[in-house]
Amino acid sequence: MATVEYDIAIIGGGINGCGIARDAAGRGYSVLLCEQGDFASGTSSESTKLIHGGLRYLEFYEFRLVREALMERELLWAMAPHIIWPLRFILPHHKGLRPAWFLRLGLFIYDHLGGRKLLPGTRTIDLAADPADKPLRPGFSKAFEYSDCWVDDARLVILNARDAADRGAVLKTRTKITSARRDGGVWTITMRDGETGAAENTTARLLVNAAGPWVDKVLDDALGQQAAHNVRLVKGSHIVVRALFDHDKAYIFQNADGRIIFAIPYERDFTLIGTTDEDFDGDPGSVAISDEEIDYLSEAASEYFSQAVRRDDIVWTYSGVRPLFDDGASKAQEVTREYILKADGDAQSGALINIFGGKITTFRRLAEAAVDMADDLLGKLGPTWTAHAALPGGDFAVDGFDAEVETLRRSCPVLDGDHARRLVRAYGTRARQIVAGVTDKSDWGEQFGADLTEREVRYLIDNEWARSADDVLWRRSKLGLRLSDAEAERLDAWMQAARGGKNEAVRHHEDDEIGVSGSGSMVR
Numbered sequence: 011m012a013t014v015e016y017d018i019a020i021i022g023g024g025i026n027g028c029g030i031a032r033d034a035a036g037r038g039y040s041v042l043l044c045e046q047g048d049f050a051s052g053t054s055s056e057s058t059k060l061i062h063g064g065l066r067y068l069e070f071y072e073f074r075l076v077r078e079a080l081m082e083r084e085l086l087w088a089m090a091p092h093i094i095w096p097l098r099f100i101l102p103h104h105k106g107l108r109p110a111w112f113l114r115l116g117l118f119i120y121d122h123l124g125g126r127k128l129l130p131g132t133r134t135i136d137l138a139a140d141p142a143d144k145p146l147r148p149g150f151s152k153a154f155e156y157s158d159c160w161v162d163d164a165r166l167v168i169l170n171a172r173d174a175a176d177r178g179a180v181l182k183t184r185t186k187i188t189s190a191r192r193d194g195g196v197w198t199i200t201m202r203d204g205e206t207g208a209a210e211n212t213t214a215r216l217l218v219n220a221a222g223p224w225v226d227k228v229l230d231d232a233l234g235q236q237a238a239h240n241v242r243l244v245k246g247s248h249i250v251v252r253a254l255f256d257h258d259k260a261y262i263f264q265n266a267d268g269r270i271i272f273a274i275p276y277e278r279d280f281t282l283i284g285t286t287d288e289d290f291d292g293d294p295g296s297v298a299i300s301d302e303e304i305d306y307l308s309e310a311a312s313e314y315f316s317q318a319v320r321r322d323d324i325v326w327t328y329s330g331v332r333p334l335f336d337d338g339a340s341k342a343q344e345v346t347r348e349y350i351l352k353a354d355g356d357a358q359s360g361a362l363i364n365i366f367g368g369k370i371t372t373f374r375r376l377a378e379a380a381v382d383m384a385d386d387l388l389g390k391l392g393p394t395w396t397a398h399a400a401l402p403g404g405d406f407a408v409d410g411f412d413a414e415v416e417t418l419r420r421s422c423p424v425l426d427g428d429h430a431r432r433l434v435r436a437y438g439t440r441a442r443q444i445v446a447g448v449t450d451k452s453d454w455g456e457q458f459g460a461d462l463t464e465r466e467v468r469y470l471i472d473n474e475w476a477r478s479a480d481d482v483l484w485r486r487s488k489l490g491l492r493l494s495d496a497e498a499e500r501l502d503a504w505m506q507a508a509r510g511g512k513n514e515a516v517r518h519h520e521d522d523e524i525g526v527s528g529s530g531s532m533v534r
Contacts, residue, residue, distance in 0.1 A: 014196050016042045016180075017388060019214035021187050021228055023047075024054035025163070026349075026365050027220035028170035028181075029377035035177035036399070037381060037392035042214065043171075043179060044201050046186040046224075049475060050167035050485050052294060053222050054370065056330025058248065058272055058285050061086050061094055061371050062158035063124060065262070066270055067347065068116050073123070075348050079371040080124020083159050085397060086374065087128075090169060090404040091411060092438035093162040096129055097274070098259045100142045102150040102314065107264045110152065117156050128408065129157035145255040147316045155259070160274070163370055164485040165436060168474050169401040170373075176402070183475050190217055190232050192360035215357065216384055220365040223294035223333040229364070240352075240366050242336040242345055243291065247299040247329040248284030249307050250276060250491070254315055263314045269343055271310050277488050280325065283307050287343040294331040298531060303329075326491060328530040335367035349376045353383055361387040403438025414439065422448050429461045436487060437469075444469050456504060459497035460489050467501070471508060478502055484530060491532075 018034050020027045023045025031043045045051075063080035064072070087094045101117075103110050117132040135153050137143035142153065175181050184204035190197050197214045221228045229238035253275070260274040269287065276282035286303045304321065312318040334345040349368030355361045363383055368376050374396055382394070406414050411434065419430045422445040433441040444465050448454060455464025462482070470476035470486050479502035483490035490498065 014213045014215050016040045016212065016214040018042070018216045018218060018384060019187075019190075019197060019199055019212070020044070020218045020220055021190075021232070022220035022222055022224070022365075023049040023167070023171065023181070023183060024052055024220065024222045025050070025167050025170065025370055025373045026222070026368055026376055026380075027218070028167050028174060029373045030218055030220060030365075030380045031174035031179045031181065032170045032177065033374075033377045033381045033394075033396050034384060035174045035179040036395050037385075037390075039381075039384065039388075039391060041174065041179035042212065043174070043181045044185045044187050045181075045183045046204065047295075048183055048477070048481050048485060049171050049181075050164040052224075053330045053332060054167045055164035055485050056246070056248075056328050057163045057370050058246070059161055059163050059274070059282070060097075060158055060272070061161045063120060063371070064347065064369070065116060065120055065156075068119060070346075072346065072348070075346070075372075076120070077123045078375055079369065080120070080126065082371055082374060083124070084126070084128050086161070086371070087159055088408055089399065090161075090166065090401040090438075091406060091408045092403050092414075092435055093165045093169070093401075094159050095411070097158055097160040098130075099156055099158060099262050099272075100135070100153050100259055101156070101262045101264075102137065102146065102153040104150070104264050107266065113154055117154055120156065126157075129159075132156040141257060142259060142261075145315055145317065147314060150314070161370065162435070166370070166373075166401075168486060169403065172402045172474060181475070184477070187228075187232055191234075192355070195358050195360055197360050197362075215388055216361045216363065218363045218365065218380065218384075220380075223331040225333055225364060225366060233362070240336060240350075240364065241333040242339075243289065243294065244332045244334055244345060245288050245290040245297055245329055246285040246332060247303040247307070247327065248282060249299070249304060249319075249324050250280050250282050250326040250328075251319060251323040252281070252325065253279055254281045254311075254317055254319070261314065263310060265310050265313075271307060273311055273315070277491055280491065283311050283319070287341075290331050297329045297331050299327045299329045326530065326532050333367065349379075351376070351380055351383060353387065357387050357389075363387075403440040405439055418442060418445060421445060424448060424451050424453075432461065432487075433466070458501045458504070459493040462487075462489050462493070462501070464504075467505065468508070471505065476505070477509065478505060490530075495532075 017039040018041050020031055020043040031041050035041045061083050063076045067076050121131045133155050135155050137150050137153050171181055185201050187201045189200040197217045199212050202209050219228050226238040229235040263271050274282045308319040335350045337346050339345045347369045350366040352364045415430050415434045419425050476482050479498045
């Protein structure tokens with residue numbers, strides 16, 4: 011057999027693709043990953059941003075899924091304590107919905123199913139004597155408080171990509187695999203650069219289809235398997251409003267239709283409300299919230315908060331398409347969140363692994379299972395290793411965030427407290443690389459708005475594949491909530507100049523290919 015350039019080629023730069031690339035590179039495989047847009051530019055940046063077991067999945071008897079997810083919470087928290095941290099949830103008892111004994115039983119199972127060690131357990135609270143009652147409407151007397159974790163979902167993807175690259179993987183953004191064909195036991199792959207349109211060929215022993223909501227389209231278009239139907243596309247939308255409460259706990263509210271929504275403190279000054287569940291039929295790259303979803307979320311939150319949520323309160327919306335494995339469930343909210351891995355072919359004919367479904371909490375387990383399958387198909391190279399390996403910047407204790415902020419401030423006298431906290435939240439110990447050598451405010455370089463500086467943007471270009479203002483403002487951070495349109499445009503122009511510039515035709519070609527900013531909507 012002729013020399014094969016890569017052991018594994020991966021289609022898709024969401025959390026599953028980047029997690030698989032990281033795991034495989036760490037076991038010694040040569041890895042190529044191609045993402046048609048930016049990392050986390052689809053579903054993986056459009057979640058409710060929780061590392062959680064999924065309390066409501068217990069009602070659908072998804073005990074294995076919930077247990078696996080619960081077991082991952084503290085493990086992921088330890089891997090990345092800068093972007094993952096504990097969050098307490100308040101569940102008010104609504105007398106007209108699920109009875110209190112039922113909620114208490116579900117939370118007892120939730121507390122004991124997944125090996126919880128560090129997160130505090132459930133407690134019953136008297137709302138009349140608790141600050142959590144302050145933003146709520148009168149009439150709620152009892153609530154339950156339990157633990158899950160928060161995650162910056164897009165940064166989780168970026169950090170997996172960064173670690174994969176640090177371990178030798180080759181990762182390409184704005185690069186689409188247009189064709190993959192079995193040829194003499196290997197895959198001959200054609201990929202096209204989304205900026206220049208240039209095509210390039212390569213080979214791989216194993217192909218992994220981790221394209222998320224495009225997984226069936228990849229099977230149809232690139233692999234020639236016509237009329238593939240494996241996933242059910244379910245849209246989930248969120249709204250962001252000015253802060254509805256001033257404490258650091260989240261709320262989980264029951265609705266009369268049996269669903270639940272979350273209201274979560276977000277980016278210090280906002281409240282995130284979501285999510286919806288409805289079937290989707292269209293281009294996942296152009297998904298957007300509907301008027302009906304805005305009304306649903308606003309009305310559901312207003313049932314509980316004394317301050318009604320109105321359209322005028324909304325500052326941002328975003329929508330994502332979940333590629334759930336089609337199990338024939340009658341309702342979108344009942345479709346399983348289990349992940350399904352299917353192998354096609356073998357080492358002699360050219361092996362393919364398709365990834366269907368999954369949730370962000372179980373991405374590491376999914377990746378480990380996928381690379382275990384690669385071991386069986388290609389021959390094992392190295393042991394499993396990701397369970398206790400920190401992600402980039404996460405090499406400090408789970409209770410060490412404040413100490414890391416103080417260390418960063420001491421190293422940079424012109425760094426204020428809020429700026430230091432944001433940098434450590436995003437980059438952990440690698441924030442030190444951004445502030446190294448800064449002794450005067452002029453050392454930050456260009457100032458783009460809020461506390462975004464040239465120093466940070468250059469770091470993102472050099473280390474995190476950032477190419478546009480959207481990459482910086484909506485995936486590597488959420489500073490898009492704070493910069494004006496004019497400031498965002500100035501940042502984008504500066505970045506294009508810093509990267510050597512592009513002619514207008516190339517920029518239009520890129521925008522047409524990758525659908526920049528298709529899922530979010532700012533309200534100015």
